[in-house]
Amino acid sequence: MSSPGQPIDDVNLLLSDANQHLACGADIDELLEQAADGYAGQFTSHQRDCVYCQAALREFGRVWEPVRSLAAERVAVPAALKGAVASQIRKLVADVWYTLQLNDGGAIRIAARVVARIAREAARDVPGVRVAFGRSSHSRMASLVERAALGHRHPNAAVGVLGRTAVVDLAIVAQYGDELDAVAREVQRRAVAELRRKVGLRDVTVNVTVDDVIT
Numbered sequence: 001m002s003s004p005g006q007p008i009d010d011v012n013l014l015l016s017d018a019n020q021h022l023a024c025g026a027d028i029d030e031l032l033e034q035a036a037d038g039y040a041g042q043f044t045s046h047q048r049d050c051v052y053c054q055a056a057l058r059e060f061g062r063v064w065e066p067v068r069s070l071a072a073e074r075v076a077v078p079a080a081l082k083g084a085v086a087s088q089i090r091k092l093v094a095d096v097w098y099t100l101q102l103n104d105g106g107a108i109r110i111a112a113r114v115v116a117r118i119a120r121e122a123a124r125d126v127p128g129v130r131v132a133f134g135r136s137s138h139s140r141m142a143s144l145v146e147r148a149a150l151g152h153r154h155p156n157a158a159v160g161v162l163g164r165t166a167v168v169d170l171a172i173v174a175q176y177g178d179e180l181d182a183v184a185r186e187v188q189r190r191a192v193a194e195l196r197r198k199v200g201l202r203d204v205t206v207n208v209t210v211d212d213v214i215t
Contacts, residue, residue, distance in 0.1 A: 020093045022052040023160075028093050035060035051160035051167040051207075052096070058203050059165040063089060092163045099161045101200055110199050116159045119168045119206060122194040128183040130214055131173040164202040166195060169209075176213040184208040 020028040026046070031053065034040060040061035047053040091107075092100055098109040123132035160167040168191060174183050191206045 022056055022096050024050050024052045026053050028056070031056050032060050032089065036064045051169050053160070054167040054205065055160035055165045056162045059092060059163040060089070062203070096162060099166065099199060099201065100163050112159050112161045115161055115166050115195060115199060116168065118194055118198055119159070119170060119191040122191040123170055123172055123187045126183060126186045126190055128175045128178040129172050129187060130175055133171040164200065166201050167205045169207045171209045171211045173212045173214055174210055176215045180210050184210055
C-alpha cells in the first residue's frame with residue numbers, strides 16, 4: 001500500500017526480525033501497513049469475521065496515528081518517534097494472547113481467556129439471558145476461533161486482544177418473549193463497561209449473536 005520513502009518502510013525494517021503472526025495466521029506487518037495507510041477501518045472479508053484482526057487493526061491505528069499525522073503534513077518524521085512506535089508495536093505483539101498496559105511501575109498483562117470470562121459473566125447477569133457462550137456459534141466465526149485456538153494453552157479465549165484493545169464475540173440464549181434486540185444491546189453495554197472497569201481496556205467491541213430462545 002505504501003509508496004517508497006514513507007515512514008512505514010522504516011518501521012517494517014525495524015520489525016522485520018519479529019516475523020509475528022496473529023492467532024488467526026494474519027501477518028502483523030501487513031496489518032500494520034494497512035493501519036498506517038489509514039485503512040484500519042476497511043476490513044477485508046476475513047477481517048470482517050475475525051476478532052483477532054479487528055483488535056490488532058484498532059490498536060495499530062491508535063499507535064500509528066502520531067506518525068501518520070506528521071507524514072500527512074509533509075515534514076520529516078523524527079527517527080526517535082519512529083523508533084518509539086516500532087518499540088511499542090514490538091511489545092504489543094510479543095504475545096497476542098494477552099492484553100498489555102505499560103506504566104511507570106512495569107507491565108500489566110491479562111490473558112485473553114480472562115477477558116472472555118469477564119464478558120461472559122457480564123452477559124449472564126443481564127435479565128433475559130439464560131445462557132452465554134464465550135464464543136459465537138455463528139459457523140464462520142466459530143470455525144475461525146476454533147482453528148486459531150487449536151492446540152493453544154488458552155483454547156477457550158474467543159476474543160481478540162492487543163494492547164488495550166479487545167474485540168469479543170458472544171453468543172447467547174435468551175428468554176422467549178423478551179425484546180431480543182434490547183437484551184443484546186444490554187449485553188453489549190454491560191460487557192463493555194465491565195471490561196473497561198476491570199481490565200482497563202480502552203477500546204472494546206462486543207459482538208452479540210442471539211442463537212436461541214427458551215421458555
